Amino acid sequence: MILHDLLTFEFLRVIWWVLLGVLLIGFALTDGFDMGVGALLPFVGKTDTERRVIINTVGPVWEGNQVWFILGGGAIFAAWPPLYAVSFSGFYLAMFLVLAALILRPVAFKYRSKQESTQWRNGWDWALFIGGAVPALVFGVAVGNVLQGVPFYLTPDLMPMYPGNAIMKLLGLLNPYALLAGLVSLSMLVMHGSAWLGLKTEGELAARARRIGTVAGIVAAAAYALAGLWLAVGIDGFAIVGDVVTDGPSNPLYSEVARGGSWLSAYGARPWIAIAPLMGFVGIALAVLGLRAGREVSTLLFSKMAITGIIASVGLTMFPFILPSTIDPNSSLTVWDASSSHLTLFVMLVCALIFMPLILAYTAWVYKVLWGKVTEQDVTENSHSVY
Amino acid sequence: MEFGLVELSRLQFAMTAMYHFLFVPLTLGLSIIVAIMETVYVMTGRPIWRQMTKFWGTLFGINFVLGVATGITMEFQFGMNWSYYSHYVGDIFGAPLAIEGLMAFFLEATFVGLFFFGWDKLSKVAHLVVAWLVALGSNFSALWILIANGWMQNPVGAEFNPDTMRMEMVNFFEVVFNEVAQAKFVHTVSAGYVTASVFVLGVSAWYLLKGRHTDLARRSIAVASAFGLASAFSVVILGDESGYSATHTQRMKLAAMEAMWETHDAPAPFTVVGFPDQEARETHYAIEIPWVAGLITTRSLTEVVPGINDLVIEAEDKIRSGIIAYDALMTVREQRDATPEAVRRTFEQHSEDLGFALLLKRYVDDPRQATEEQIAKAAVDTIPGVFPLFWAFRVMVALGFSFIGVMLYFFYRASFRGMRFPRWALRAAVIIIPTPWLAAELGWFVAEFGRQPWTVDGVLPTALSASHLSIVDLLITLAGFVIFYTVLFIIEMGLMLKYIRKGPYMDVEETDAWMERHAHRLRTHDGKGPFAAETPAE
Numbered sequence: 001m002i003l004h005d006l007l008t009f010e011f012l013r014v015i016w017w018v019l020l021g022v023l024l025i026g027f028a029l030t031d032g033f034d035m036g037v038g039a040l041l042p043f044v045g046k047t048d049t050e051r052r053v054i055i056n057t058v059g060p061v062w063e064g065n066q067v068w069f070i071l072g073g074g075a076i077f078a079a080w081p082p083l084y085a086v087s088f089s090g091f092y093l094a095m096f097l098v099l100a101a102l103i104l105r106p107v108a109f110k111y112r113s114k115q116e117s118t119q120w121r122n123g124w125d126w127a128l129f130i131g132g133a134v135p136a137l138v139f140g141v142a143v144g145n146v147l148q149g150v151p152f153y154l155t156p157d158l159m160p161m162y163p164g165n166a167i168m169k170l171l172g173l174l175n176p177y178a179l180l181a182g183l184v185s186l187s188m189l190v191m192h193g194s195a196w197l198g199l200k201t202e203g204e205l206a207a208r209a210r211r212i213g214t215v216a217g218i219v220a221a222a223a224y225a226l227a228g229l230w231l232a233v234g235i236d237g238f239a240i241v242g243d244v245v246t247d248g249p250s251n252p253l254y255s256e257v258a259r260g261g262s263w264l265s266a267y268g269a270r271p272w273i274a275i276a277p278l279m280g281f282v283g284i285a286l287a288v289l290g291l292r293a294g295r296e297v298s299t300l301l302f303s304k305m306a307i308t309g310i311i312a313s314v315g316l317t318m319f320p321f322i323l324p325s326t327i328d329p330n331s332s333l334t335v336w337d338a339s340s341s342h343l344t345l346f347v348m349l350v351c352a353l354i355f356m357p358l359i360l361a362y363t364a365w366v367y368k369v370l371w372g373k374v375t376e377q378d379v380t381e382n383s384h385s386v387y
Numbered sequence: 388m389e390f391g392l393v394e395l396s397r398l399q400f401a402m403t404a405m406y407h408f409l410f411v412p413l414t415l416g417l418s419i420i421v422a423i424m425e426t427v428y429v430m431t432g433r434p435i436w437r438q439m440t441k442f443w444g445t446l447f448g449i450n451f452v453l454g455v456a457t458g459i460t461m462e463f464q465f466g467m468n469w470s471y472y473s474h475y476v477g478d479i480f481g482a483p484l485a486i487e488g489l490m491a492f493f494l495e496a497t498f499v500g501l502f503f504f505g506w507d508k509l510s511k512v513a514h515l516v517v518a519w520l521v522a523l524g525s526n527f528s529a530l531w532i533l534i535a536n537g538w539m540q541n542p543v544g545a546e547f548n549p550d551t552m553r554m555e556m557v558n559f560f561e562v563v564f565n566e567v568a569q570a571k572f573v574h575t576v577s578a579g580y581v582t583a584s585v586f587v588l589g590v591s592a593w594y595l596l597k598g599r600h601t602d603l604a605r606r607s608i609a610v611a612s613a614f615g616l617a618s619a620f621s622v623v624i625l626g627d628e629s630g631y632s633a634t635h636t637q638r639m640k641l642a643a644m645e646a647m648w649e650t651h652d653a654p655a656p657f658t659v660v661g662f663p664d665q666e667a668r669e670t671h672y673a674i675e676i677p678w679v680a681g682l683i684t685t686r687s688l689t690e691v692v693p694g695i696n697d698l699v700i701e702a703e704d705k706i707r708s709g710i711i712a713y714d715a716l717m718t719v720r721e722q723r724d725a726t727p728e729a730v731r732r733t734f735e736q737h738s739e740d741l742g743f744a745l746l747l748k749r750y751v752d753d754p755r756q757a758t759e760e761q762i763a764k765a766a767v768d769t770i771p772g773v774f775p776l777f778w779a780f781r782v783m784v785a786l787g788f789s790f791i792g793v794m795l796y797f798f799y800r801a802s803f804r805g806m807r808f809p810r811w812a813l814r815a816a817v818i819i820i821p822t823p824w825l826a827a828e829l830g831w832f833v834a835e836f837g838r839q840p841w842t843v844d845g846v847l848p849t850a851l852s853a854s855h856l857s858i859v860d861l862l863i864t865l866a867g868f869v870i871f872y873t874v875l876f877i878i879e880m881g882l883m884l885k886y887i888r889k890g891p892y893m894d895v896e897e898t899d900a901w902m903e904r905h906a907h908r909l910r911t912h913d914g915k916g917p918f919a920a921e922t923p924a925e
Binding site: 059060061062063064066067069070071073074075076077078079081082084085086087088089092093095096099100102103104105106107109110111114115156157158159160161162165166167249250251254340341343344347348351352355356359362363366369370382385386 | 448449452453455456457458459460462463465466467468470471473474477478479480481482484485486487488489490492493494496497498499500501503504505506507508509548550551552553555556557559720854855856857859860863864867871875878882885886
């Protein structure tokens with residue numbers, strides 16, 4: 001096969017770095033409102049029928065949305081194998097928590113309304129809360145840790161190692177900065193969930209969701225600003241020492257990395273990336289105004305803009321780093337040394353170019369078919385078929 | 388690596404994977420059976436077929452959701468528990484997993500919501516298309532997963548890269564059209580179809596025994612027995628294909644399944660039953676049929692099938708060749724671009740056997756320091772557990788053949804005896820409901836346990852593949868999975884049984900109401916949906 005030489009290794013690596021971002025953002029934009037709605041469920045829905053309305057706003061779509069997460073895992077495996085190997089085993093117990101929460105969620109959606117008992121339904125409602133709030137929080141905590149660097153190193157055989165005690169490692173992840181990042185992620189997705197409920201429900205229910213969403217938006221903006229400030233003054237960045245080889249073999253140990261300086265120096269080197277945090281703040285501001293004004297479609301779009309900006313800002317700030325190591329900076333994974341081979345990146349790009357447009361097209365069609373508000377009448381009349 | 392870590396990691400993977408596969412076969416088959424039922428409904432317009440679609444669809448949904456939920460674990464577990472494996476072969480293995488998401492899982496998961504929620508929002512034909520897309524997505528999913536798994540059994544289209552210390556893809560099409568993967572895919576989906584057929588047959592038989600919902604039950608048996616008969620034939624025939632491909636790709640697995648210790652003159656006899664003894668390397672009380680094993684595995688009278696003892700001697704040679712490769716690799720890694728051309732060539736000549744040198748890592752850090760005794764031990768390690776393989780394989784095959792008999796019988800009674808079934812047959816149909824699951828799990832056991840001591844056959848030993856976690860990590864997640872999965876299983880079974888007991892009552896009412904609304908909508912064409920209040924146009 002020579003076709004893959006048409007695109008340079010360097011170009012493919014950058015493209016796959018962008019696609020990694022697209023997948024994470026796609027996950028946050030779609031499954032993000034499912035998680036937000038889950039986290040809001042016990043507080044916005046007062047009666048059983050109200051809660052069923054809330055659940056049924058995401059009932060037909062959560063399954064498809066969740067695939068963004070699965071695909072994210074698969075794509076990291078295929079395009080960034082060292083990242084897949086190091087991160088998921090390094091965050092082992094945290095990953096287990098996320099998996100448990102995400103396994104609980106589908107089951108809760110499907111099984112909640114299959115029994116009449118109040119106890120049964122309340123139990124599953126809290127399962128949905130956990131399935132929404134826990135991953136939303138943990139994803140943010142993970143990002144907070146990545147920004148600070150993770151304690152791992154690679155042996156000369158490239159075997160990832162994580163010294164330390166299992167429980168202490170889990171507790172170590174829950175440091176103040178990471179928790180702040182977790183708060184950004186949780187509040188941002190709660191805002192997104194309430195924007196969704198504002199669009200899909202009506203009356204008092206929608207109003208209640210909007211009120212909580214307004215608060216969540218303000219919290220998100222404040223926490224995001226604080227996290228940025230903290231990053232500027234309290235956290236050291238990482239930098240590649242010497243020549244940057246962009247098309248070399250994917251062996252992290254081949255390059256030298258030093259800790260020091262600030263992550264935010266990226267904004268001096270590439271001023272245009274300031275557009276990402278700007279999108280974050282402006283998006284939140286407009287979404288909050290929209291929630292207060294009772295605007296529906298535009299609020300959801302602004303909320304999406306905010307999430308896109310916030311997630312993109314993390315990646316753009318760290319570029320070319322993906323997963324820096326605190327205990328052995330040379331083991332840090334970057335865009336230039338943690339990818340798949342040239343051929344695999346090319347093959348996967350071809351697959352993505354064929355299937356992503358198809359996926360976006362049929363997903364859009366499904367949302368169009370399901371367009372419109374979910375009412376109490378819908379739920380009571382189709383009690384047997386809906387969730 | 389800490390003692391027991393690899394064993395615990397294997398235990399967790401085996402447990403979560405086998406648990407996942409309790410739900411997958413039913414999803415594969417039931418998605419198609421439901422789509423067939425809906426097709427009949429759309430073609431004939433008879434409400435009973437809509438009720439059947441909805442009723443079996445509900446059971447499909449209860450099962451589907453756990454398949455999806457437990458699949459999440461599978462997607463991430465390679466990175467969590469098998470990080471060296473992920474690094475070492477991710478360049479090849481990751482691709483089919485990602486393509487599965489892109490091509491199959493998105494399709495299936497996006498449309499499954501519309502299948503359940505779209506009855507009132509779509510035309511009949513559009514809803515039928517949605518049902519088929521769900522079935523198609525599930526089955527495509529199996530295709531890519533088995534391409535990934537097939538590569539672990541027969542790692543084609545890849546080469547070791549000393550710079551990155553991992554296997555890298557050199558030919559994508561070889562990976563996709565891997566003969567092992569293709570044979571396994573068709574065998575596995577057929578097994579799913581049989582599972583779903585036996586399930587539909589058994590539940591319907593229970594209704595007939597109780598004298599309930601007989602219309603629905605009879606029609607369901609007709610569909611299930613016809614579909615099941617075709618599937619039962621294909622699962623056996625394609626399983627044979629899968630075994631045939633093992634003859635030249637995984638000779639040790641084949642020899643272990645058949646407990647062939649010595650190489651026999653062609654054509655080799657087939658051991659029907661016996662008690663393989665791994666220590667003594669012989670099979671006690673063996674009952675043999677001459678010629679059969681040779682005929683099945685080689686499809687010739689003259690080709691010799693190597694026995695376990697000869698394969699161990701072969702493995703010893705490969706270990707020695709692997710040590711040469713390892714030695715060259717160390718030089719290449721140290722000197723990189725300055726490596727003498729001769730060393731590079733030596734490495735390339737022996738790199739195919741590098742994995743065999745890695746088998747020694749269990750006993751010694753540097754394979755070059757291995758003693759003769761350690762080499763001999765590592766060679767013996769290449770024999771998987773013969774007794775469990777031998778018997779698991781035989782039970783699976785026996786079950787496979789018995790499904791043909793069951794399906795033939797019910798198909799015959801349904802087609803030529805006016806749908807009348809004796810009570811003993813109905814009772815038997817209920818009792819055998821769990822057997823296809825047993826056969827499917829045994830099949831996976833033979834495939835994966837038979838692959839040991841490798842995660843990727845001949846390339847990467849299992850002992851080296853696991854993440855360097857602590858025992859505490861493993862104990863926490865293992866306990867978590869056991870408790871969590873057990874609770875989910877109890878809830879799932881409870882709901883399944885509840886909905887089976889309840890039967891399609893709700894679907895009957897709902898269908899009547901729906902047919903009325905639908906007819907009304909067809910008359911009015913107001914574009915405002917079924918609840919519009921306008922009077923009919925005519």
